[in-house]
Amino acid sequence: MDLRVGKKYRIGRKIGSGSFGDIYLGTNIISGEEVAIKLENTKAKHPQLEYEAKVYKALSGGVGIPFVRWYGTECDYNAMVIDLLGPSLEDLFNYCNRKFTYKTVLLLADQLICRIEYIHARCFIHRDIKPDNFLMGIGRRGSQVNVIDFGLAKKYRDPRTHLHIPYRENKNLTGTARYASVNTHLGIEQSRRDDLESLGYVLIYFCRGSLPWQGLKAATKRQKYDRIMEKKMATPNNILCKGLPGEFWMPQQQIQSQQQQQQLAAQQKSSAPQLQQYSDQRLQNQRAMYQPSQSYAANPKAQQPPAQTQGGNPAWL
Template identity: 30%
Template sequence: MAGRGKKAGGKKKANGYKMPAPIPVGEVINDTLMNKKWKIGPSIGVGGFGEIYSASAGSPRKSANNYPYVVKIEPHENGPLFVEKHFYIKNANKEDISKFMQSKKLSSLGMPTYFGNGSHDFQGEKYRYLVLERYGKDVWTLFNECDRSFPTTTVFQLGLQMLDVLEYIHSRDYVHADIKGANILMGLKKGTENQAYLVDFGLASRVNDKEFKPDPKCAHNGTIEYTSRDAHLGVPTMRGDLEILGYNMLQWIVGELPWEKSLKEPKTVQSMKENFMKNPKANITKQYPDVPNALIQFFEYINTLKPKDIPDYTKCREIFESYLKSEGKTRQSKIEFIKSKNTKPVKNTDKELEPKNSLKKVVVRRRGRLAKAKSPESDNCENEQPADIAETVKTKKRKSTEPHVDVTIKKTKMPPKATPPVKKNHKNTATQTSVEKPKRRVSFDLPEKDKDSSQEVNSSVDIFDDSQEIEEKKVKRRRRLLNTKIVTVNRVVRKKTTARNKTSDTPATANGRSPK
């Protein structure tokens, strides 16, 4: 048997389980118990015990997305799928799940149903298989895609759904013992996108009715970062399932558990968890001040339970639901894994109720543009006009019963800006056009700096009366000031010039423009 397994390509993993040989797409599994034929599709994952394939009942499908089932396959030598198969046979009956949902008034429950199981021979190797419904992404993948942090309300929504599943499992005298993001899958069918399903019951076991006694052979079973204190001692319990859920929720909020750097040392992790749970309020408040008090209350309640106690699921749900209510959410709210960009809520409730295209926002934008236009630091103000204009801004038609409001925005009157002094050989390219004009030479009288200067001044037949000079003059500001103190400002005055008949080869510029 072992030789045939090697020939088929099976290899043992580090945990001692032998992996099955790859099953080709289109392989048919004859289910004699359910009288069905399951056709294997593309592989969608590899677990610690075997491989998971997409599957269909009937003719093969073209795309893996059209396969509504999954088939979990492991060699007969392994054991986890054997445990899981028998758990599903006893506890995943549709009628039992439906009765529980009716008694708890639940519209959905994250307990998967199974559709078939049996044995299958492939290339001389005997395999065990289990057929389940296909689900979407697992929470661990989503957690990593969201930079290892979920919105706090999403964490408590997932916690509520897991409490429902755990209550159902515990009512059947079973514990899961391996709750983690990789074993929580989101619904794939239409209408189940917001429902999380707890899968992988390979470590599920019946509740031990005997006296609580540590079992070294089963010590540290499960996924080490989430293993409960009871499971570290080798005894899985109902309160241990709640503790495991609490560790997951803490990680989903803060991103990392305090003992994640010591996972290779199970006893060290066990000791750190014991110290953490001695005073969860002080430890969480000190290390993670942003964690809601509701999660601290959940840990404190777990500490009140004895090993054989049945948890009060109603009380736990009330703790989670009270927090969601304080955040304006319910368990039926849409689950959002990506945090909102606006992390800080607006305290003013009136602002939250305003429509996106509100009148107030329009006015603010208009004012922003006007303020920019009136900036005294603007250099390109040559063609600026006084802004003595009144504009009326009207809101768009809304389907609201609120009255229609018209708001008039007046622009402050602004005096015209002075044209800067003429610069030698300066060309303002912003005022030039693409049409070439006939070249002409224009000159103007320059201000006389020295009466005795013998330098000749250029001129032409074309005369413009806008040559300017800066004259310093003391004036009072027209605007109302806090005092009547006289200030000194530069005032632009116009000076007439006379033309001279002499021309020059060098073209002059006026008002910052080229006459070409």
């Protein structure tokens, strides 16, 4: 059967899947160009493909942002036709026996920081930074890293006024627990720093081959998330980044100081109530940090990220 979407895109074999839909190899029957087609059942409990297509459109034109050729509904499916890309960074990591050289990690980091910086400059946060969501290009763009899967992306500030979204607590965990920030585990509304903390975990994962909180077992998903959070909070930077160049320490220290981490490690060894006390104190600290300053409201352009980075780290950290 010749299945098509958008009148000119023929659906081929399945090449991937995710929590929100399946991805198929497609072909433009006029030009012969291969594309990727993402399908989502219109009866899905939480449909998000239309929203994802709108985010791609809002980000269009950026380096490493796939181009959406068509979006619409065909029969019982929402369909999005997008650039066909190559393997994910997770695929390449496995292909390389789960070991990247420092040079490879740094070259990837340079591109990943630029991609996230661009997304943030367009007033969005990704909220699911992980190796599976970064794909290499194909052909002449085979060395270019591309960002995908914007179904969980969210605007963190108003594009016109640059007013930041309000601080909130008791939020459900959004994203992938392995790479989620500590604040995300604590239920704090995500912002730019959470994307960056997740990126830090990704880069350390590439250097180490694994993260200390992988492989934890629990009876329920909620209990597993809690165990991952506790392990993250109890792992000081000198353990997480052991054996790595000093540059890998800096982003993590800017997000959560080594002194707090070491203090928490000692508290957790003594008793669980002290861990809760630390979490409560961290929430109070974040409330204070999250409030926009008066200068931000008076001069929103002063808070915009610059186009370049300095010293290997985003200048806007």
